[in-house]
Amino acid sequence: xxxxxxxxxxxxxxxxxxxxxxxxxxxxxxxxxxxxxxxxxxxxxxxxxxxxxxxxxxxxxxxxxxxxxxxxxxxxxxxxxxxxxxxxxxxxxxxxxxxxxxxxxxxxxxxxxxxxxxxxxxxxxxxxxxxxxxxxxxxxxxxxxxxxxxxxxxxxxxxxxxxxxxxxxxxxxxxxxxxxxxxxxxxxxxxxxxxxxxxxxxxxxxxxxxxxxxxxxxxxxxxxxxxxxxxxxxxxxxxxxxxxxxxxxxxxxxxxxxxxxxxxxxxxxxxxxxxxxxxxxxxxxxxxxxxxxxxxxxxxxxxxxxxxxxxxxxxxxxxxxxxxxxxxxxxxxxxxxxxxxxxxxxxxxxxxxxxxxxxxxxxxxxxxxxxxxxxxxxxxxxxxx
Numbered sequence: 431x432x433x434x435x436x437x438x439x440x441x442x443x444x445x446x447x448x449x450x451x452x453x454x455x456x457x458x459x460x461x462x463x464x465x466x467x468x469x470x471x472x473x474x475x476x477x478x479x480x481x482x483x484x485x486x487x488x489x490x491x492x493x494x495x496x497x498x499x500x501x502x503x504x505x506x507x508x509x510x511x512x513x514x515x516x517x518x519x520x521x522x523x524x525x526x527x528x529x530x531x532x533x534x535x536x537x538x539x540x541x542x543x544x545x546x547x548x549x550x551x552x553x554x555x556x557x558x559x560x561x562x563x564x565x566x567x568x569x570x571x572x573x574x575x576x577x578x579x580x581x582x583x584x585x586x587x588x589x590x591x592x593x594x595x596x597x598x599x600x601x602x603x604x605x606x607x608x609x610x611x612x613x614x615x616x617x618x619x620x621x622x623x624x625x626x627x628x629x630x631x632x633x634x635x636x637x638x639x640x641x642x643x644x645x646x647x648x649x650x651x652x653x654x655x656x657x658x659x660x661x662x663x664x665x666x667x668x669x670x671x672x673x674x675x676x677x678x679x680x681x682x683x684x685x686x687x688x689x690x691x692x693x694x695x696x697x698x699x700x701x702x703x704x705x706x707x708x709x710x711x712x713x714x715x716x717x718x719x720x721x722x723x724x725x726x727x728x729x730x731x732x733x734x735x736x737x738x739x740x741x742x743x744x745x746x747x748x749x750x751x752x753x754x755x756x757x758x759x760x761x762x763x764x765x766x767x768x769x770x771x772x773x774x775x776x777x778x779x780x781x782x783x784x785x786x787x788x789x790x791x792x793x794x795x796x797x798x799x800x801x802x803x804x805x806x807x808x809x810x811x812x813x814x815x
Contacts, residue, residue: 475499475524475533477514477804490764490774491793491805497526499533503781503798508547509789515556516802517544521597523558525569528789535573540565541591541598546610550617550633557613557620561598562605563591564622566636579631581606581624583638607648614654614662619678621664623649628666630682644688646670653703655724663724665710667700673712675724690727696720704744704753706767711753713741719755721770731770737761743786747793747807756783756795762805778803 477497502519509515514526523537523544540560548557554570566577578590582604601607606625613620620631621642628642628649647670655663662678672695674688698715705711709730710722719736722729737757745754751767760779765772781798788794793805 475526477526477528477531488774489776490809491762491776491778491807492809493778493803494792494806495531495804497524497533497802497804498800499524500800503800504784504796504802505543505545506547506785507787507794507796507802508549509787509792509794510549510551511789511791513549514794514802515547515549516796517547517558518800519543521560523547523556525556525573528792535569537565537567537573537575539575539589539591539594541594546608548611548613548620550613552617553633555633557611559608559611559622560591562601562608562624564608564611564620565589565591577636579622579636579638581608581622581629583629585636585638609648609650610652612652612654612664615656619654619662621652621654623652623666625649626668628652628664628676630678630686640682641685642666642676642688643685644674644691645672647699650700651703653705655705663705665703665705667703667712667714669699671695671697671699671714673700673703673710673720673722675727692722692727692729694729698740701740701742702744704746706746706753709767711744711755713744713755715740717741717757719744719765733770737763739782742782742784743795745786745788745793748788748790750807752807754786754788754793756786758782760797762786762795778805
């Protein structure tokens with residue numbers, strides 16, 4: 431009897447050791463995947479509801495869920511009411527179903543960090559930026575990369591980065607790091623900030639048609655609006671501390687110079703921009719935010735220390751006269767657009783917030799803590815009108 435009992439105990443011990451070894455192997459495997467920027471096929475992300483502790487009643491925003499699945503900092507986001515796109519230092523762009531909360535696709539094979547994403551909903555095309563490349567994905571055709579655009583204006587059929595298995599640091603000769611892309615409101619043009627200029631792409635033919643020039647430092651951010659005459663109005667922010675404005679004529683070709691240079695400049699590089707109507711806001715590494723009148727082309731107001739760290743992201747609360755700003759310290763602030771006064775603030779993340787976007791229901795904050803948080807702004811409904 432004793433022999434049988436000992437044998438059973440021995441088997442239990444062996445099984446336990448097997449489980450522990452398997453767990454340890456999984457941990458080592460996932461750790462190696464992170465180091466090598468590989469995402470296991472079975473590892474899917476989820477948007478999980480936030481339970482338990484609620485933010486203070488005075489907080490302007492309420493975190494309702496968190497998208498988790500990236501293995502490195504999340505650098506950029508874009509969203510519709512049904513889909514969320516997130517780009518990361520793990521060299522992937524994830525596509526999330528906002529209805530089911532599932533990670534439904536990973537757009538992979540980028541040479542380095544995915545620093546900017548735009549979704550052209552009416553055509554089903556997603557544009558992702560990594561180093562000097564813009565990968566064009568058709569998500570209607572099982573998320574396939576159909577073209578690769580380069581900073582110098584080349585168009586390559588298919589995925590030019592397909593053979594990239596390890597992180598690529600150096601740029602190809604003649605190419606520049608693309609820092610951000612923006613679509614015009616009609617989705618007919620794509621603007622790509624690379625080096626000291628912005629390349630204009632005509633999307634129906636996927637062809638480059640011109641460049642916006644005039645900055646003496648790398649263009650870090652841009653945003654596009656439309657004039658009363660339906661021309662694209664492109665605003666750019668650069669490491670040269672300046673914000674410039676370009677009006678794009680219908681027959682644009684070749685180099686286009688700025689129609690206005692906003693004075694006075696910031697004290698550091700421009701990190702983010704946001705336009706609503708005739709009002710422009712610019713956020714900078716000098717911790718400040720400036721409010722500009724686009725029609726009069728003058729500075730209306732400025733808050734030199736709007737945040738205690740770099741202002742990394744700006745966006746508007748849809749349907750409300752409110753501006754959102756986020757900083758490297760992880761704080762989100764809400765401002766009244768009309769008089770540029772603070773409405774409230776919340777510590778959104780314990781790591782830098784790298785990007786903000788919104789849809790008609792939620793605010794999304796992308797952070798270096800590997801997550802995207804989804805926020806409700808219902809508490810702002812009793813705010814200024």
